[in-house]
Amino acid sequence: MKLKSAILLSVVVVTGWLAALSAAAATVTHAELQAVTTNGTSAWSGEFPFTIRGVLLTDPEEMLNPTPNFVPYDPGYTGPYRMGGEWQIVFQTVAAGDRGGTTCWMGQNYGNLPWVRDSELSYTNAAWVAEVLRLSYDPETGRKFRKGDLIEVTVRRSLFYGGKRNINEAHDISPEANFEIRLLTADYGLPAPEAVTLAQVKRVDDGNPATHEDIFDPTRQSGGEFYQGMRVRLVNLQLVNDPSLTNSLGSRYYGTNGWNPNAVWSQRLCTVTDGEGRYFPLRMPRYSVGPMPEGRFDAIGVFTQESGSGTDGTMGYELFVQEIRPHNPPPLTIGQAVWIGWPQQGQWQLEWAPTVNAQTWTVVTNLPLSGNGMNVLLEAPTAAQRFYRLRPVN
Incomplete structure (x- = not known):
């Protein structure tokens, strides 16, 4: 009982501290940030801490792999960053x-960054798991x-990279660099x-191949900046698998090999076109969105940016894909029909005629459906008008 009381007290204290901090922090909009x-x-020059609100567009695990993988700093290693989870x-x-x-990001092995180079400044596997749980719940x-x-996110650190300002820890594992997330409304939509x-x-x-064709508008009223960090439906696309495009797109041609949820982040890229000479990258999630479409399709997801540069944010727009939809859905035919119903009591034959005073009535041969004490029949008329009657069956 004492242990439970201590745990409860610590939760109350932490929750109260977060609430007090949130109340004291300034509020920043996404457009400002x-x-x-x-x-x-x-261009943001605000102060920390601040809070910012919005609706989650992604689940915590669908973009990057949070599996713990501590790798100590190795001064002789010259390959790509080994960030672990x-x-x-x-x-x-x-x-x-x-x-x-806005994007929130956190990595495990900050100590492997070339400007850090210290294993003590990375999260151990146990510490990393605790951080992931802290931010995921x-x-x-x-x-x-x-x-x-x-x-609502309470922010103490933020860095610009790849064309956007991210909420992060600025590669610092100390608690003073933490950002916190709290739930305002579950399933807001x-x-x-x-x-x-x-x-x-x-x-x-x-x-x-030395140029890029991204439409960049620093006023953020058009082009990629207008959709930065938003849920969009990119329409009328077609996958491209033409290696000769490396002659014009260079390293920005990805083909279709990235249509693979098991690939790492850097390899989950595909190239699409609108068929009019424009090409664009799709970044696939860590789950399957179905087989590669053969024809035209639409892709729903998060419009984001990965320019790969800390000094040039005019390029690198891409779509993080969450759903694939057909561009031209199959046609839906809606016809006219007559709903006819009568009680099941007794024996009756349904008949029709073109006029109410007709001398000859035609038997309706379609069998009705029965349920809840009723006979029900749907008739598709073939003439301008029909009259129906029930004739008793001896």
């Missing part, structure tokens, strides 16, 4: 007058966060995806 300069770098979500504003969304209710939840064509975010490819 994601404001950019003419070269696409961050990674955790990421995106949430979008629901406030009137605001627009856009609401601290007050214990409910696991999921897409469609309305949340996902925003309706905005329909987007490639022509709205891409120019026609110029054939030069």
Whole structure:
């Protein structure tokens, strides 16, 4: 009983502390946080801590793999960063007058970064699991966060990279760098995806692999910035599997091999086109969205940016895919029919005639459905009008 009381007391204290901190922090909008300069770098100059609200567009595990994998710093290693587990979500504003969304990210092995180079500054596997659980579950209710939840994030660190300002720990494992998430409304609901064509975010490819065709607008009123961090439906797409496109797209041609939920983040990329000379990358999730479509299709997901640069945010827009839909759904035929019903008591024969005073009536040969004491029949008329009657059967 004493142990339970101590645990309860600690939860109350932590929850109260978070609530007090949230109340003291300034509120920032997504549009303010994601404001950019003419070269696409961050124009935000606010102060910490702050809070920001929105609806979750992703589940905690669908973008990156949070499986713990501590790797100590090795000064002789020269390969790509060995970050171990990674955790990421995106949430979008629901406030009137605001627009856009923001990414929250956390990694395990900060100590392997070339400007850190210290294993003590990485999370151990146990510490990493605790951090993932802390951010994946609401601290007050214990409910696991999921897409469609309305949340509030308290932020103490934030870095700009890849074309957007992310909420993160600034590669710092100390508690002072933590960001916290709390649930405001469970199952608030996902925003309706905005329909987007490639022509709205891409120019026609110029054939030069050294250039990019992303439409960038620093005012964020058009192009990729207009949809940054938002749920969209990219329409009228077709997968591209043409290796010769490396001559014009260079390393930005990905083909179709990335249509694989088991691939790592950097390899879950595919190239699509609108058939009019525009090309765009799709980033696949860590779950299957079905087989590769053979014809035209629409992709629903999160419009985001991965420019791979801390100094150039004018490029690198992509779609993180969550659903695939046919672009032209099969036609639905709605015909006219007459619903005819009569009680099951007695023996009756349904007949029809073109006029109410007809001398000859035709037997309706279709068999009715029976249920709840009624006979029910759907008739598709073949003439301008029909009259129906019931004739007793001896």
